[in-house]
Amino acid sequence: MATDIEELKELIEKERASQERIREAKAQADNILKNAREEAELILRTAESEHQWDELKQAAEEALSKEKGTVDEDYERQVSSLETSAKQNFERAVAHVIDAMLRVKL
Amino acid sequence: MSLLELKAEIDRNTDAEVSKILENAKLEAAKRVEGAKVRSEALRDEQKKTLRRNLDSTAKAQLAVLRMNRKGELLKLRRQWTARVLEEAEKRIRKLAEEGGSKYQELLSNLILEGIINLKGQKFIVESNSRDLETVTKCLSKISEHAAVKGKGKVQCEVRPAKIDLGGVIVSSEGGAQQYNNSLAARFEAVSQNLAGEVQRLLFGVGD
Numbered sequence: 001m002a003t004d005i006e007e008l009k010e011l012i013e014k015e016r017a018s019q020e021r022i023r024e025a026k027a028q029a030d031n032i033l034k035n036a037r038e039e040a041e042l043i044l045r046t047a048e049s050e051h052q053w054d055e056l057k058q059a060a061e062e063a064l065s066k067e068k069g070t071v072d073e074d075y076e077r078q079v080s081s082l083e084t085s086a087k088q089n090f091e092r093a094v095a096h097v098i099d100a101m102l103r104v105k106l
Numbered sequence: 107m108s109l110l111e112l113k114a115e116i117d118r119n120t121d122a123e124v125s126k127i128l129e130n131a132k133l134e135a136a137k138r139v140e141g142a143k144v145r146s147e148a149l150r151d152e153q154k155k156t157l158r159r160n161l162d163s164t165a166k167a168q169l170a171v172l173r174m175n176r177k178g179e180l181l182k183l184r185r186q187w188t189a190r191v192l193e194e195a196e197k198r199i200r201k202l203a204e205e206g207g208s209k210y211q212e213l214l215s216n217l218i219l220e221g222i223i224n225l226k227g228q229k230f231i232v233e234s235n236s237r238d239l240e241t242v243t244k245c246l247s248k249i250s251e252h253a254a255v256k257g258k259g260k261v262q263c264e265v266r267p268a269k270i271d272l273g274g275v276i277v278s279s280e281g282g283a284q285q286y287n288n289s290l291a292a293r294f295e296a297v298s299q300n301l302a303g304e305v306q307r308l309l310f311g312v313g314d
Binding site for chain 1: 109112113116117119120123124127128130131132134135136138139141142143145146147149150153154157158161162164165168169172173176179180183184187190191192194195198199213216217219220223252256290293294297300301304305308309310311
């Protein structure tokens with residue numbers, strides 16, 4: 001009988017230890033989930049951050065600046081071409097206007 | 107079942123339960139992180155698309171404004187050169203009129219004759235500025251001859267002084283019902299309006 005009680009006690013102790021291990025495992029599982037939640041939040045926070053686009057914005061600004069430069073260069077070329085043409089043809093144009101002014105229909 | 111066997115059974119069950127709890131937690135954790143990664147990727151894609159769209163439209167708008175401004179400046183440059191041509195032409199015509207040489211005298215005669223030919227009747231008033239008055243008076247007889255040749259018959263002209271800045275004449279029918287403004291200022295005004303396009307073509311070439 002004494003042996004039976006002793007064995008029963010051992011079994012109860014074993015069962016208690018088992019429950020404790022399971023409780024610890026659950027706590028550990030909660031911790032794993034908590035860490036995962038934090039990691040997920042960090043991932044989403046990073047995705048929402050504006051700073052990640054700084055490089056893209058910078059590249060777009062540079063491309064726009066380059067394009068503006070091309071437009072300006074093209075404009076300067078056209079100005080130069082117009083000026084040259086106007087200087088070359090100035091006298092001819094003045095003579096044409098004078099001729100038209102002095103032309104009388106009789 | 108012996109005590110040892112029971113204890114071993116409890117251990118096995120406990121191990122299995124612990125293992126299951128931890129395995130499930132790890133799976134759930136991995137699922138959460140993976141879900142966050144997928145959402146984050148989608149969010150980033152959407153943000154990137156939106157940002158690109160905004161940057162593109164901003165760039166397009168800025169370039170359109172710049173091109174429009176540059177085009178306007180080129181147009182202004184063309185107009186400035188056209189104005190310079192007209193200005194120079196006016197300057198030379200003014201000089202011609204002020205010097206009053208034979209070329210200008212001939213011009214005055216022709217301007218009067220053109221006025222007479224284009225007006226009805228045979229009696230006319232010819233107005234000129236005080237500088238040209240004498241020249242106009244002198245050439246009237248010749249003008250009458252030319253007018254006769256042009257089929258106007260015998261014309262009579264009265265010369266009157268008037269404020270005509272650049273030179274030229276204003277010819278009116280008797281009574282003033284009809285008027286032919288052949289002042290150089292009026293002719294210059296007409297030429298400026300009618301020839302602006304032609305002057306630009308002469309200056310900058312066909313198609314400009």
